[in-house]
Structures are given as structure tokens and as C-alpha cells.
Amino acid sequence: MASATPQAMVIGSILCADAARALAALRAAPSGCAWVELRADRLRADGVAHVVRAVDRPILVSVRRVSDGGSFDGAEEERRELLETALAAGAAAIDVEWDAPFAALAARPALRERVILSHHGGPCRIDALRGLLARLAARAGGPAKLVPRAARIDDVLALRAVLDEARRQGLRLVAFATGPAGTASRILAPAWGSWATYGSLARGRETAAGQLPVDELLEVYRVLEIGAPTRLYGLLGSAASGSPSPAMHAAGYREAGIDACYLPLETDDLAAGLDLARGLALEALGVTQPFKEALAERCAPGDEAAARAGAVNTVRLAPVPLGFNTDGPAALERVRRHLDPRGARVAILGAGGTARGFSAAFVAAGAEVTLFGRSAGRVERAARQTGARASALDALPTAPWDVLLQATPLGRDGARFFDPARLSGRLVLDAVYAPQATALVADARARGLAVVDGRELLAAQAVLQFERMTGRPARYETLHAVAEQWLERPAA
DSSP: OOOOOTTOEEEEEEEOSSHHHHHHHHHTSOTTOSEEEEEOTTOOHHHHHHHHHHOOSOEEEEOOBGGGTSOBOSOHHHHHHHHHHHHHHTOSEEEEETTSTTGGGGGSGGGTTTEEEEEEEEEOOHHHHHHHHHHHHHHOSSOEEEEEEOSSGGGGHHHHHHHHHHHHHTOOEEEOOBSGGGHHHHHHHHHHTOSEEEEESSTTOOSSTTOOBHHIIIIISOTTTOOTTOEEEEEEETTGGGOSHHHHHHHHHHHHTOOEEEEEEEOSOHHHHHHHHHHTTOSEEEEOTTOHHHHHTTSEESSHHHHHHTOOSEEEOSSSOEEEOOHHHHHHHHHHTTOOOTTOEEEEEOOSHHHHHHHHHHHHTTOEEEEEESOHHHHHHHHHHHTOEEEEGGGGGGOOOSEEEEOSSTTTTSOOOSOGGGOOSSEEEEOOOOSSOOHHHHHHHHTTOEEEOHHHHHHHHHHHHHHHHHSSOOOHHHHHHHHHHHHTOOOO
16 A cells, blocks of 8 residues: 555535634634635635635635535536635635536636646446546646545445556546545545545534544544555444444554554445455454344354354454454453352343354353343344343343343433333443443443443453454553543534
């Protein structure tokens, strides 16, 4: 992998409904943004001029049409006025779609370095990208931008090839993919030769699908420092982009002195995720739902926990895929801080990959384990795999237990799903992690039970996962502190 392009930058992007809000946002933009993009889709020309003149930092102004993924629906003459007003007011640059009636601005010698000729929303396929690259190269006098939409997560590999072609042609190109499937390309684009990547000013303030906040791009993913020696890992699952795991692992890398990046690979398509992992030569994967069981079938077990559970949450990819399960050992380690599980009656709510990991670990530790779930067939299969008993979910409220392990998404929304009066055991572990304590955790504490909450479990399994992936130890306290900070961030 090439190192980040010389003078590559992170551009923070804002989209506000009025000039006053835009000005406040620009003034609050992180210092790590070399430029800030003012998306002026909803502003008037006089407002754009006022904002650009009032801010003492490089401003890139764009006005994105609805057809290009923006919100501007006015006439082209109005759009041209907005952009030319921005230039006259001192904007560092403007972004103009290559097919706009006024795209010829890019050919004016005086504006060549201040007009970025761009294309947005095309397919992220190498044949289509090559055609677009040729059109941009023919018309762009200065920098260019190519932002296709990724349909599959492995589509982004085409961007690496097109950026390499642009470099050979001497074209200064920004290229990454939009959409949830394109997030990895926003992280890797500078290392592939893009002269910039774009981020939001905060989570919840994205101006395009798949954006990550500027501070995460710079501090968690170190996008301007990724180079040939950088070890790449990935988190594969349907909710990877919202996970605190990349930030936790990044903290572990810093403490251990490892040059590495943990990419969020959000997808429901396992084949596409594995194709991307191979294409990027990832060393290992963290695995979240819904792939823990499916991936166990595609790799050899790397530890007894994975073999017993039939589910993995960590896969080392080279030289051959080896799967590990750190969910069960982590849960067992945290429970042992409160009680000896040998002989204890353990009730597990769920029958998916996490529940299988719990069940295998506690059966091996000598506990009497029963799995409870809605789907009789699924629960029975998980019980057979792990050596536990199976029971219907509606039997759980009256079942006797010493330890209750909650391994489903129930309660993530704050709703109470378990009658507090039925919390008559000794310990509750809830795998759900959220900004606030779940109702199950709060009710168990109120009744005096020992509790292991989702944040505690998340950090404990991450410590083991980090060691399986890198061969180096990580400190629980460090990873737990990052998880706490991540989950307690103020809402945008």
C-alpha cells in the first residue's frame, strides 16, 4: 500500500439551513481540518459571501444538486451565482460537477487551481470509473473529484485501481465511495493516492452517507499516517460503523506501539466482506452479528472455545483462516470475579453466536447451562453444539437460575423485557452496551444482584481479541475507558 499522498488532507463538511448556523459550525470545526467544505445547497448568495469572508480558514464551497445527492433544487444560473460569489468572497476553491453548464470555469487559467471538477453518484465499478476518469482528465485543468456509490462493500477496491491510474496520468484526484458500503474507502483513500478525504464535524452531522467524523478519521483511523508498514484489521458485521471497537483497538495499538488500523466493514453480505478482506490483505477480522456462526464454518477452530461454540468473533486470515471465540472466555472471566460457576445454574437468553460462546464456556467450566429462545429448532441446535439444555423462552420467567446471561439485542432501546420481581438469582450479565444502563442491569443492581454490564464484557472480550489478532497484550483498563468515553459522547 502506498503511503498517504504528500499534502493529503482531511476536509470537514457542513450543511446548514442558514448562514448563521453555517458560520458557527465553521468556527467550531476541528483544527485538524485543513479545509472545510461549506455545502451551500440551502443558502443565498449574500449568505455565502458573508460566511466565507467571516472565517479565517480555507473554505471549499459546493452546491450539490438533488440529482447528485444534495438538496439544491434551484436553477443552474442560481447555482452558478452561488459559486462565483464564493470565489469572489475569497473561497479557497469551489466544487463544480463536470456536466454543469458552467463547468468551463475549470479551464480558465486564473481559476484552474480553485475549481475542483467532480462527478458524484455513479457506479463503483472499474469500467465505469475508468470512463469517468477519462472525462474528468479531459476537462479538468486542476484537481478533480470522483465519488461513486458503492453497492457492495468490496466495490471500493476499484477506487484503489482508479487512483493508481490517475497518479500515472498526473491527475490530482480525490476519490472515495459514498454510501454505507463505502466507509472503508474514506479511511484508505489518502493511502491509495487521493489528495483528500471528507468527514463530518460530528456523528449525527453527516452530509453524505458513510461519512465518519473528522476527529475519528484523524485520531482513531490515522488516515494521513497509513502506509505500507501499517497492519490492517477489520470489524465485519451489519452494525460495524457504530461500534466503539475501532476506537478501543486504536488505543491498544497506541499503547503497544503498533502501526495498525481497524477498519469498520459494515455489510450484510458475508461473501463481499471476505472478498474485501482478501483484497485489502487484512491480517484478521473481528466478527459481529450476523456472521459469528457462518464464519465458524469457513475456518478451522483456533481455540477450544471456538470448537465448542461453533461460533467465532475473531478470525486470523493468514496463512489459513483460524477462528477464535473470546465472547465466552471473557464472560466467564468476568463472572468468576463474583462467583464460582462450577455447579451453578446458568440461564442464557438467546441462541445466536454470542449465546453459543457463553454456553460453551460455562459448560466447560462445570455449570448447569440452559439456553432459552423463541425458535425451538435454533435453541436445540445451539444446545446440542455446546452441551447445554434447551428450553422455550416463555419458560424463563419461572425457571430457577443462579446466573442469567442475556445474549440478545433485547433492551438496547431502553425497554424493560424482564420482570424485576423474577430477578431472584445471584448474578446478571447483559451483553448489550448502550449509553445508559439497560433496564435489566438497573433492575438487577436495584435488587442487590451482582452485575456484569455490556461495557465491561465488551472490553474484556476486546482484550482477548486484541491478543489473538496482534500477538500483543492489551490493558483492560485502557479499552474499558475508551468504551465508556465512546458511549457517553454527547449527541450532535
